[in-house]
Amino acid sequence: MPYVKGAFRSARARQIARSGSLSGKSLQPRPWWPEEICQKIDKIVWMVYCLGEPGEDWHQFTAYDAAGQVLAIHRVEGF
DSSP: OEEEEEEEEHHHHHHHHHHTSTTSOOSSOOOSSOHHHHTTOSEEEEEEEOOSSTTOOEEEEEEEOTTSOEEEEEEEETO
């Protein structure tokens, strides 16, 4: 069953997307999306899917622009 774990807005959302880390800091950044997308991000919604079996959980980060349109989705298995 999916549920919303959190949401990040504005500069914080762009920082997370560019670093590839929820802390927004990384010694070796691994951006989730190209810079063209990161520049347009207004909000990132963090969804968690827990299926109950080891290795079957995943986290999904969906980026939205200011108009509420989906820009991109980043999924992490077994977060």
